[in-house]
Amino acid sequence: xxxTPASNRLHIGIxxxxxxxxxxxxxxxxxxxxxIVSEVAGTTTDPVYxxxxxxxxxxxxxxxxxxxxxxxxxxxxxVKRTLVVLRKTDxxxxxxxxxxxxxxxxxxxxxxxxxxxxxxxxxxxxxxxxGEEAQKYLEESKLPYIKVSAKTNQGIAELKQxxxxxxxxxxxxxxxxxxxxxxxxxxxxxxxxxxxMPQGRLILPQVQVMRDCLDSNATALVxxxxxxxxxxxxxxxxxxxxxxxxxxxxxxxxxxxAGIPLTSFSTVFARHKGDLNVYIQGVYALxxxxxxxxxxxxxxxxxxxxxxxxxRTKIPTWFLDHTKKELHYEVTAGGDFxxxxxxxxxxxxxxxxxxNRREIMHRIEKAREAHVPITxxxxxxxxxxxxxxxxxxxxxxxxxxxxxxFDKAAKGQ
Amino acid sequence: xxxTPASNRLHIGIxxxxxxxxxxxxxxxxxxxxxIVSEVAGTTTDPVYxxxxxxxxxxxxxxxxxxxxxxxxxxxxxVKRTLVVLRKTDxxxxxxxxxxxxxxxxxxxxxxxxxxxxxxxxxxxxxxxxGEEAQKYLEESKLPYIKVSAKTNQGIAELKQxxxxxxxxxxxxxxxxxxxxxxxxxxxxxxxxxxxMPQGRLILPQVQVMRDCLDSNATALVxxxxxxxxxxxxxxxxxxxxxxxxxxxxxxxxxxxAGIPLTSFSTVFARHKGDLNVYIQGVYALxxxxxxxxxxxxxxxxxxxxxxxxxRTKIPTWFLDHTKKELHYEVTAGGDFxxxxxxxxxxxxxxxxxxNRREIMHRIEKAREAHVPITxxxxxxxxxxxxxxxxxxxxxxxxxxxxxxFDKAAKGQ
Numbered sequence: 001x002x003x004t005p006a007s008n009r010l011h012i013g014i015x016x017x018x019x020x021x022x023x024x025x026x027x028x029x030x031x032x033x034x035x036i037v038s039e040v041a042g043t044t045t046d047p048v049y050x051x052x053x054x055x056x057x058x059x060x061x062x063x064x065x066x067x068x069x070x071x072x073x074x075x076x077x078x079v080k081r082t083l084v085v086l087r088k089t090d091x092x093x094x095x096x097x098x099x100x101x102x103x104x105x106x107x108x109x110x111x112x113x114x115x116x117x118x119x120x121x122x123x124x125x126x127x128x129x130x131g132e133e134a135q136k137y138l139e140e141s142k143l144p145y146i147k148v149s150a151k152t153n154q155g156i157a158e159l160k161q162x163x164x165x166x167x168x169x170x171x172x173x174x175x176x177x178x179x180x181x182x183x184x185x186x187x188x189x190x191x192x193x194x195x196x197m198p199q200g201r202l203i204l205p206q207v208q209v210m211r212d213c214l215d216s217n218a219t220a221l222v223x224x225x226x227x228x229x230x231x232x233x234x235x236x237x238x239x240x241x242x243x244x245x246x247x248x249x250x251x252x253x254x255x256x257x258a259g260i261p262l263t264s265f266s267t268v269f270a271r272h273k274g275d276l277n278v279y280i281q282g283v284y285a286l287x288x289x290x291x292x293x294x295x296x297x298x299x300x301x302x303x304x305x306x307x308x309x310x311x312r313t314k315i316p317t318w319f320l321d322h323t324k325k326e327l328h329y330e331v332t333a334g335g336d337f338x339x340x341x342x343x344x345x346x347x348x349x350x351x352x353x354x355x356n357r358r359e360i361m362h363r364i365e366k367a368r369e370a371h372v373p374i375t376x377x378x379x380x381x382x383x384x385x386x387x388x389x390x391x392x393x394x395x396x397x398x399x400x401x402x403x404x405x406f407d408k409a410a411k412g413q
Numbered sequence: 414x415x416x417t418p419a420s421n422r423l424h425i426g427i428x429x430x431x432x433x434x435x436x437x438x439x440x441x442x443x444x445x446x447x448x449i450v451s452e453v454a455g456t457t458t459d460p461v462y463x464x465x466x467x468x469x470x471x472x473x474x475x476x477x478x479x480x481x482x483x484x485x486x487x488x489x490x491x492v493k494r495t496l497v498v499l500r501k502t503d504x505x506x507x508x509x510x511x512x513x514x515x516x517x518x519x520x521x522x523x524x525x526x527x528x529x530x531x532x533x534x535x536x537x538x539x540x541x542x543x544g545e546e547a548q549k550y551l552e553e554s555k556l557p558y559i560k561v562s563a564k565t566n567q568g569i570a571e572l573k574q575x576x577x578x579x580x581x582x583x584x585x586x587x588x589x590x591x592x593x594x595x596x597x598x599x600x601x602x603x604x605x606x607x608x609x610m611p612q613g614r615l616i617l618p619q620v621q622v623m624r625d626c627l628d629s630n631a632t633a634l635v636x637x638x639x640x641x642x643x644x645x646x647x648x649x650x651x652x653x654x655x656x657x658x659x660x661x662x663x664x665x666x667x668x669x670x671a672g673i674p675l676t677s678f679s680t681v682f683a684r685h686k687g688d689l690n691v692y693i694q695g696v697y698a699l700x701x702x703x704x705x706x707x708x709x710x711x712x713x714x715x716x717x718x719x720x721x722x723x724x725r726t727k728i729p730t731w732f733l734d735h736t737k738k739e740l741h742y743e744v745t746a747g748g749d750f751x752x753x754x755x756x757x758x759x760x761x762x763x764x765x766x767x768x769n770r771r772e773i774m775h776r777i778e779k780a781r782e783a784h785v786p787i788t789x790x791x792x793x794x795x796x797x798x799x800x801x802x803x804x805x806x807x808x809x810x811x812x813x814x815x816x817x818x819f820d821k822a823a824k825g826q
Contacts, residue, residue, distance in 0.1 A: 184643045186634075193627055201624050207614050214606055214615075214637050219644040221599075222623055223632040230597045231632040236649055 008175045009051060009061040010167055011088050015109055016095030017070040021125040021150050025095055026062055028150035029160065030054060047085050057164050058173035063089065070105045082112060091167050092120035099131025102138070110143065119166040121146060123159065128152055169358035174272050176212040177241070179399040183217035185240035188232070190225050192248045205265050205353070209243060225251050232257070241394055243268060246378060253387065261394040266351055266378030271395060273357045274349075274376065275364050277403045280392065282367075282375035283383045285346045286319070291326045293345040295319070296372075298363065299333040300355040310377060315348065318384050337366055347374040421588045422464060422474040423580055424501050428522055429508030430483040434538040434563055438508055439475055441563035442573065443467060460498050470577050471586035476502065483518045495525060504580050505533035512544025515551070523556065532579040534559060536572065541565055582769035587685050589625040590654070592812040596630035598653035601645070603638050605661045618678050618766070622656060638664050645670070654807055656681060659791060666800065674807040679764055679791030684808060686770045687762075687789065688777050690816045693805065695780075695788035696796045698759045699732070704739045706758040708732070709785075711776065712746040713768040723790060728761065731797050750779055760787040 016022050030052050048064040068081050086092070092113050094106055106122075113120040122145035124134050138145045146162055148155030181187055191206050206222075213220040221239065223231045225248040232239070238260050244252040246264045256262055270276055289295075297311040311331045319327055332338060341347065347367050352360045367374035375383075382388040396402050429435050443465050461477040481494050499505070505526050507519055519535075526533040535558035537547050551558045559575055561568030594600055604619050619635075626633040634652065636644045638661040645652070651673050657665040659677045669675055683689055702708075710724040724744045732740055745751060754760065760780050765773045780787035788796075795801040809815050 184640060186644070186647050191627060193624075201617065201620050202627075204614065207620055210635055211606075211614050214604060214635065217637070217640055219634060219636040219640050219647075221632060221634050222627065224627050224630070227597060227630055227632050231599070234599050234632075234648055234650065236647055 008173055008178070009059045010057060010163075010171055010173070011061045011063060011090045012163065013047075013063045013065060013085050013089035013092045014095060015065050015068065015082070015092065016123075017100065017105060020095045020097045020100060022064065022066060022095050024150040025123065025125050025148070026050070026064060028148075028153060028156050030062070047081075054160060057160060057167075061088075079108065079112070082109065086112060086116055086118060089118060090171055091163055092118055093123055093163075094120060095123045095125050096134045097126045097131065098124055098129055098134055100134045102134055119168065120144075121162060121166060123148055125150055127154060167358075169356035172272050172357045174400055176209050176268050176272050177243070178212050178216045180394055180397060181213065181216055181218050181240055185213075185216075185218040186221055186235060186237075187213050187218055188221045188223065188228070188239045188242045190228055190242065190244035190248060190252055191222060192225050192245050194247075205269055206245075209265065209268060225255075228252060229255055246381065249382075249387065249391075250385070253390070263391045263394045264378065264382070267382070267391045267395075269351065269353070270376055270378050271398075271400065273352060274360045276379075276392065276395065276400065278364055278368070279375045279379040280388070281403070282346065282373035283379050283388070285373035285375075286323065286380075286383070289319075289323050289325050289327060289345055292328065293325065294328045294330065294343055296338070296341060296344040296347045297329055297331045298337060298347060299331065299350040300352050300359070311348075311350070315380070322384060337363060341366065341372055342370045344372050347372055348380055349374060349376045351377050421586055421591070422472045423470055423576075423584055423586070424474045424476060424503045425576065426460075426476045426478060426498050426502035426505045427508060428478050428481065428495070428505065429536075430513065430518060433508045433510045433513060435477065435479060435508050437563040438536065438538050438561070439463070439477060441561075441566060441569050443475070460494075467573060470573060470580075474501075492521065492525070495522065499525060499529055499531060502531060503584055504576055505531055506536055506576075507533060508536045508538050509547045510539045510544065511537055511542055511547055513547045515547055532581065533557075534575060534579060536561055538563055540567060580771075582771035585685050585770045587813055589622050589681050589685050590656070591625050591629045593807055593810060594626065594629055594631050594653055598626075598629075598631040599634055599648060599650075600626050600631055601634045601636065601641070601652045601655045603641055603655065603657035603661060603665050604635060605638050605658050607660075618682055619658075622678065622681060638668075641665060642668055659794065662795075662800065662804075663798070666803070676804045676807045677791065677795070680795070680804045680808075682764070682766075683789055683791050684811075684813065686765060687773045689792075689805065689808065689813065691777055691781070692788045692792040693801070694816070695759065695786035696792050696801070698786035698788075699736065699793075699796070702732075702736050702738050702740060702758055705741065706738070707741045707743065707756055709751070709754060709757040709760045710742055710744045711750060711760060712744065712763040713765050713772070724761075724763070728793070735797060750776060754779065754785055755783045757785050760785055761793055762787060762789045764790050 014022055014026065030050075046067055048066070050062040050064065052060050052062055054060045063085055065082070065085055068078055068085070092109070094109055096102060096106065110120070122134075122138055122143055124138075124145055124147045126149060127147040128149045128151055135145070135147070146155060146159055148159050150156075177187065189206060189209060191202055197203065202222075210220045210222065218240070221231055221235075225244070238257070240261070242252065242256060242260055242262045244262065244264055246266050249264055253262060267276070270279055297315060299311055316327070316329055319325075330338070330344075337347075349360070349363060364374060379388065382391050392402060427435055427439065443463075459480055461479070463475040463477065465473050465475055467473045476498055478495070478498055481491055481498070505522070507522055509515060509519065523533070535547075535551055535556055537551075537558055537560045539562060540560040541562045541564055548558070548560070559568055559572055561572050563569075590600065602619060602622060604615055610616065615635075623633045623635065631653070634644055634648075638657070651670070653674070655665065655669060655673055655675045657675065657677055659679050662677055666675060680689070683692055710728060712724055729740070729742055732738075743751070743757075750760075762773070762776060777787060792801065795804050805815060
């Protein structure tokens with residue numbers, strides 16, 4: 001996981017007065033199951049960034065603000081430096097001791113977190129020591145807190161779970177493309193323009209991938225499918241990667257010279273917002289379906305207008321064609337899965353463009369608990385068109401190891 | 414103006430029952446001062462698109478929906494076709510006669526316009542004829558209307574003004590780059606990434622220019638300034654145009670080989686949302702300033718945080734340096750100009766990123782009425798850095814003829 005770009009690490013800012021045990025807390029959180037990747041030492045008042053792997057959260061960046069405590073700096077300068085750290089912070093932790101007198105220092109932080117709409121949590125550290133001032137204040141002010149002891153490890157596991165729970169729902173440890181491209185690469189993005197596109201702009205997933213290219217010191221060549229060949233001709237060398245909108249996938253594949261890696265925006269986001277391995281594994285369940293099996297088609301929102309109804313019309317037609325089995329479908333839209341999902345033989349989730357990663361991972365987790373295979377629209381369509389291998393190939397050297405064993409198993413190898 | 418891309422024409426959808434005089438109305442509106450550029454005849458139920466120049470509105474696309482009237486189609490099919498037209502409509506006109514019994518047909522249209530948040534207007538045509546049913550209904554329903562006669566031309570001028578008034582404020586007859594690039598061109602967009610950028614995406618002006626490139630069948634190569642040279646090397650030929658964020662303008666200019674046209678996003682938008690000629694003319698007023706002259710610096714919004722204050726700090730410093738005169742500054746933020754602007758010798762408007770074209774044109778109009786030169790931040794900074802000629806050069810072959818005479822005059826040629 002060493003290649004995780006900084007932007008895909010959960011940035012945890014740790015604030016607190018001197019002598020509340022911030023350093024020992026960081027050691028306790030990262031102690032057993034972490035690897036310190038790098039530590040950038042700064043001057044005493046500069047925050048220290050520590051890239052770490054904290055299970056079960058994943059890749060994190062701990063920001064130790066030891067220099068921004070109550071003694072190091074005066075009020076105004078402290079606020080200024082806090083704001084700089086907060087620009088990079090996903091979750092804020094405010095550390096106090098049981099006998100800490102919570103005052104203007106912590107109140108200032110709470111105010112700033114709230115104004116920035118950043119999730120935060122008080123940690124009453126050294127809970128093995130006496131003192132009730134801090135807890136009393138937090139109870140009265142209705143501020144969220146957790147009691148831990150860096151010394152005895154009490155509450156540390158709960159703290160990590162809590163951090164996961166309050167982390168922004170869109171946060172993902174998996175980049176869009178940063179881990180599969182290199183600086184100076186040219187990445188071609190094929191963005192067809194049709195009447196469903198908003199006027200005068202591009203859709204967010206396309207822009208997000210562009211930004212990830214720039215953040216990786218690569219460049220993005222944006223084209224419609226109709227100019228793709230001209231734009232390839234304009235380049236001296238083959239591009240590193242072509243990413244296309246799924247709706248023109250077949251056109252693009254047919255015109256692209258062999259040897260140019262090709263994937264789709266929906267695959268990029270299936271990996272970033274979900275679990276590509278689970279989806280790939282899930283899609284092979286198709287081959288084992290029997291007459292009478294029940295399939296759950298789960299759409300995340302009710303208001304997304306599809307030009308033709310994928311869930312209700314297209315999938316049943318494709319499945320009949322592919323499996324020759326008589327299958328039963330249930331379609332849910334919006335909200336959560338049905339209460340009992342164990343009776344389904346396969347769950348097919350929509351692309352999830354309108355929901356965040358936390359929601360998608362929650363669904364994947366529920367499917368896993370019920371031992372029901374789950375896949376999504378993009379992966380399913382790629383599999384049915386026989387292009388699954390090609391669109392996942394660009395990710396093979398990526399951060400997430402692709403587990404392709406079941407592929408061979410499904411093919412009887 | 415023949416090169417105006419369809420997307421920069423104001424699309425006016427004309428609806429109404431049969432025999433309300435839609436065709437003669439179109440003739441009256443376009444009669445004296447228009448040129449019919451093209452007319453795509455369709456089957457009788459297809460809408461007819463007429464590209465026209467209607468003064469004072471500018472380039473328009475009239476959509477004649479004669480086939481979607483009350484007799485041509487049944488309800489459902491009518492709604493469906495109306496929705497297709499509305500996807501391209503900026504302003505809707507519903508034509509009735511004085512004795513028209515307004516019913517479900519018009520009510521359906523009003524409902525659809527409202528749900529699409531599209532501006533619309535009833536036109537009581539043939540107002541030289543008797544009948545009060547239509548007007549009575551519209552008064553009671555508080556729906557906006559205007560009375561005209563296609564026969565006598567009564568109200569036609571007011572109608573055109575009214576269309577301008579209700580047209581969406583962002584609508585512009587001037588494209589971003591569509592008129593200065595050709596199909597298959599490669600346009601390089603330099604987008605620096607700094608801490609002021611939103612996380613994980615690009616800013617809207619950059620995306621809008623990309624989209625305009627795609628709509629023009631060109632491609633956009635998106636890069637940071639640090640990869641610009643590598644990305645130029647990746648191309649077989651020089652790009653058609655390089656557009657850069659102003660903050661790295663000097664870096665980009667210095668590294669760009671001679672002969673590659675270069676401009677900035679702020680110049681693109683100064684032309685699209687304002688009047689480039691007025692701004693260029695305005696900036697030369699700088700050379701005639703005298704001790705004691707008053708300058709108005711007009712910022713459009715109060716909440717835009719500038720890293721350093723351009724209006725209050727930078728401009729006075731630059732001006733002193735450039736003119737050696739003692740000048741007085743007044744800075745307004747948000748709202749409108751001061752009541753009396755005639756005492757100013759120069760007005761400098763902000764980039765106007767947060768306001769729409771209508772608002773900017775309104776300010777330009779007020780400055781023109783008061784005979785006060787007006788320019789904007791981007792053009793001013795380009796002039797002071799001696800790069801104005803270079804950044805406006807790419808627009809010389811464009812839709813709007815650049816009037817550069819005053820340039821020579823200012824230089825005493």
